[in-house]
Each structure stands twice: as C-alpha cells, then as structure tokens.
Amino acid sequence: MRVGKIITAACIMLLAGLMLFGCGGEEQKPAETKTDSHSEAKDASPILVGGLVDMSGPTSSVGVPYAAGLKAGVKYVNDNGGIDGRPIEFDLQDTAYNVQTGLSLYKKMVNEKVVCIQGYGSAVTEALTRSLAKDKIPDLSASYSAHLTDPAKAPYNFFIAADYSTQARAAIKYFRDTWTETRAPKIAFIYPDHPYGLAPIKGAKAYAEELGFELVGDANVSLKAIDATTELLPLKDAAPDFCWIGGTTPSTSVILKSAKNIGMDTVFFTNIWGSDENLYKLAGDDANGAYSNQAAAVYGDDVPGMKAIMEITNNEPQMTHFTRGFVSILVMAEGLKRAGANGPITGEAVKTALETLRDFDPMGLAPLISYFPDDHRPNMAVFLYTIKDGKLTFVKEQILERRADWLGH
C-alpha cells in the first residue's frame, strides 16, 4: 500500500513536472539573430513570416490555391535576392477555419518571432485583430471586410484588395455609368446570411440608392445551397436589372443555374470569392454573361507579373486566388524592404513601412496599392471581369474616389 502511494506520488510529481517543463519542448529562438542588422558582415539571416491559411475545412477550396500563391510569391522573392539578401522563411500553417486553432498557431508564431503574418479567413483574421495590435505584428490577410481597413480599430491589419463594400460599390458605379435607359435601374441583392455575405450589403445599398438605383429586393441563399429557386422566385417578380451575388463560387453557380431555370433575365455580378475559373465548370453556359469583381489578374493576362508567375508554375494555369496570394507576398516584401532600409525589421517597422506605400505597382497583377497611417484601404479600384465563352474576360478597372465616409464601412 505504502509503495503504491509513493509511486502514485512520484507519478503525479512527474506529471506536474512534465506540465512545467516537459511540454516546454522547443527552446525559444533568439530574436536577435533574426532581426539583427547591426552586425558588421551583411546580415543574411532569414526573415520569419507566418502563414495562417485554411487549407482544410469549409473554405479550403480557395484556401489551397491562395496558399500556393503565397508559397510561389515567397519563392519568387527569395529567387530574386530576398529582402536585401535575406531570404524569407515562410511558416505556412493550416487553420482549418477554426478560431482556436488559428489563435494557438498565431501564438506559436509570435513566440518564434515572426515579423509579419500572411492571413486568410475572416473568422481567424478578425479574432486576431486585438492580438496583432498588442503584439505589434502586421497581418496581410485575404479577409476583405471593410471594418479591417480602419486603423483606429484594426491598426495592424492590411490586405491587398479593395474591401468587399468598395468592390460592390465599384461594380454598381460601372453599371450606373453604362446604363442608357431613362428609368432608374433596378437592383437586388442575393447573399448568404453569414458575416461574409452581410459585410458589404449596407454600404452597397446606400451607394446604389445614392446613384439613383431602385432597390427591389433581397434574397438569402446559403453558401451550402443546392437549389435557389424558392429564394429567387420573389426576385423574378421584382424584375431587377442587376443582381448582386455575395457568396462563394459553388453558391453562385447554384444561383445562376436556378435563375436560368426560372427564366430570370438580369445581369448578375458577384463578389470576389463568388467567381473564379471554376464557375464555368460548375454552372456551364448559365455562367456566361455574369460579371465578377476581381482584385488580381487572371492567369495568362498580359501584365508584367504574369510572366514571373508562369515561369514559377511551369505554365500550369492557376486560379485567380493564386495571383492574389502572390501579390500579397509582393506587397509584404516591399514593406519588409522599406522597413529593412530604415533599421531592424520588426513588426512595428513593417507596419510603418507599409503605411508609406504610395501607388505601389505589384507588377500589374493588381490595382496600385497605397496605405496611409489613418487609412488602410489599399485602393479604391476593382477589376471587372465577365464570363465570355466560359473564360474570365477583362472588362474594366473601375476606380472610385477615396471617400472618407466609406472608411471602415
């Protein structure tokens, strides 16, 4: 009995000890070697950058090509001399659209002294907003919600595309400018009842009204919908000239097919995640004529940066999400270079450096990018594409004015 108790005690002590030290595992990497630039010899130590992307889970279908774009971007930067001779060491991790996973991966990266994060989904990006500000680490994400552009609320959040609201406004402006009839154009909004779907609706509606559109209805179509006929029938009666679709590519294809089935005659235009190269594969000819907002060039477009992408991918076509990941790295690399030129590369220095970007051209792959200390909207421009014969075809780069009242909305 006594022996048993002693062994139990030893076990518990061991357990407690393990909790204390055993789990400690890795030693903290010395930050100095990563960020030191005062040494006499030219510093060639890698610059650590974390990647938090959903490569599994509900948004993985676009997360995987986005992550591939990030990796290609890092390779491109490193192959071209890195950041003043220092390579980027990219620690890409899967967040699986799970906030807790994202949070603990982020803490791990902070512990390893990353100077910047390449983020992705809304859930994780938004949950990290406060931590980023606390830890002074900038996050270039692919969550384009407008409220992340207001430095007063999200000082360390950046992204490289116009926010969802700005994109919707730009498309609405385009349709208003091309409207030739004398009556007011009618517009309806189709979106999922989801933070991502709801994000641009308020701003887009207000601007549509401002431009003289007549708002004729709304419809909620889930991101997981397999049919949208029931939701679209009331809209058909309202006969909108234009319909905004704020969903993902699968839900857009469902909407386009259902609309065709019920004979709805309207011009559809979609949010950035609602159209990509897969839309035609999913919706077939029903996708033809639909417009989409894009923030980056489509594979094969005649822009300088596409040559680099084609080289790196051995001419294997990639999705537009890939290009955006690539651009996100180019912008970050510019921030790192500018921060490095001013002194040690720290998260705070990268943030300050990014805020000095003015009309930075990511090799033509995306509209020109500027960030200001009090305004993190990268630009007010969006690429409009339409699907013609199954191909995403460039229509126009629509640019809006940088209105102060739109910041964060």
Add this chain to the structure above:
Amino acid sequence: MQGKCGLFFTSYKGEAQIFQSGFQKIMIVLLIMALCVAPFALNSYLVSVMNQIFIAVIAAVSLNLLTGMCGQISLGHGAFLGVGAYAAGQCTLHGVPFPLAILAGGLVTAMVGMVFGIPSLRLKGIYLAIATLAAQLVLEYFFLHGGALTGGSNGLLLESPQIFGFTFDTEGRMYFLLFFCAAMALLMVSNIMRSKHGRAFISIRDFYLSAEIVGVNLFWYKLIAFGVSSFLAGVAGGLWGHYTGYISAEQFNIGLSISYLAMVVIGGLGSVIGSVFGAIFITLLPEVLNGVANGLGAFFPDVTQYIVALREGVFGLVLILFLIYEPEGLAHRWKLIKAYWKLYPFAH
C-alpha cells in the same frame, strides 16, 4: 461513503470533505503550486494553450453538469458561450467592472439557458438534442442580426480584462485569471454534485420515473441544471471574449458545441475530473497533430499537405476509437490507474 482503505471518519464534516485524505490534499496543493509556477517556466505559446484549456475546462464541466450528470443532452452549448461573451462584452463596453460583467454574462446566459431548457420537461434524448440544436441556430441568428447589441457581422471588439486598475493584457496575466476561474468552476460543480441538487440530477439521469416517485421535482431540477450549466457556459464565453478581444457570430457555431460534447464524452460523462481530461485532450489534439505534421514535414517535405488533409480524419478516428475502447472516458482510465497503484503489487 467511498473512502480509502483505512480511512475512518469520526465526524460528518470529515466525511463531507472534497479531499478526504492527507495525501490527496498534499497532491492538490502541489498541483496548484506547479500550475502557479507554470507560466514563468513556459513560453508564451504554451501559456496560451494552457489558457485555452482553462476556458475549455469551464465550458466542458458546465456541459458535463447538464449532460453527464443530469442526462439532458445539449447541442447548443457553443451558442450559450456566445450569449455569455456578448452579454459580458456589452457590460464591459458600458463601463461595468470586469468581475461584475462576467457574472452578469453568466446570469444572462443562465436565463437564456433556462428558457431553452423548458422543452426538457417533455423532450428526452434525441428530441431534446434537436430542441437544443434549434437553440443553437436561433442564437446564432441573433448574434448575426442583433444590431448594436452584437455588432452584427462586424462583431464586438473588447478590451483586456481589468480588475481594480490591474490589466490582464498578457498571456501570463490572463493565465492566473483563467486558472482562478477554472478552479472556481470545478469547485462549484464538485460541490453541487455533493449536494441534494446533485443527487437529484443523477437520479433524473439514471431514471426519471424513479426520481419523480421519490419526490424529485423533475421540471424544477431540469431547469436548475440548465440554469447552472448555462451560467458557467456564460462565464466561459465572457472570459473567451475578453481573452481574444474580439467576438463574432462565427466563433460560436455548432462545431464549438460539438467539440464540447466531444470533451465530455472523451473525458467521461458525469465526472468532474473527466471534464478536465476531456478539455485537455481535445485542446491539445490539434496541437499534437500539428506538431506531428510539422515534424514529419522536416523529413518528407511534401508529406505535410497530405497530413493537413488527414488531420480532420484523424480527429474523427480518435473519437471513434475512444467510443469503442474507452466508452467511459479518460476519467475511467484514471480510476483504473489509481486502482492499479493502490493495489500494487497485488492485481486484485
């Protein structure tokens, strides 16, 4: 009364103690001491994992009280956490001191939980599960469309907790706050289990008809179970909201409810210590799988992407294996280990 061999009580007070033997008391003091020293020895990442475990412990023990002890299955626990997070968040945003805000969050959630607990009088098992699932969906809808109350799709930004001017703005500081709250929650549930109410819960779980025959007011006790469980869930939600500094509708989804249910099942239904084990296990599992993926990635560069895709499958597999080989959860395994050493060197 269960007691160790050779342990005799000379008073009712002695028998009613949570930790009955001196050995247990020493061990618990050592554990508490070890946990108090831990944040100084661990790096900030591990402290953040511990913080997540503490919050999960509060949520798991609250669900265990409802599901494991009272037999009322709930698929809406994640949403109850959300109610607590938003309620506590609104309180601190309106200048209510943090401790009061957390309590208010708990009370609001208790009320909401009791409202959704009303069907429990008529519904049992899978029917109740669906009713609580409805609660999950209704509450999620409210989080998204609650206007200024929930911040809608933008969510709410919260400040770090502050008590008497002391701000808990680092992982280490949050650690002590969360550790304290988790310990209090465990103590609270342990005490409930030793009380008349706890015994009533167990009698309802084991057979509701017998419980009613011996005079247990089913409706009242089921409501209390929902109320107390939701209160603790609300506290956990409030702490989570202030820990991350940001709450949005997406965080309190059905996936969260299921992961708490998994904690309770893996830890051991109806066991307080089981809730702790379950919370630790489920919180650490993705970390361990991540570690394995990264470790293998060092040797086989391309294997990481396959493991990434496999990870959710591994998670499911672990759950299934647990249900097959350890249906009574980790708490049962813990008992067996203890019994083994108690009986050592004799097997029986």
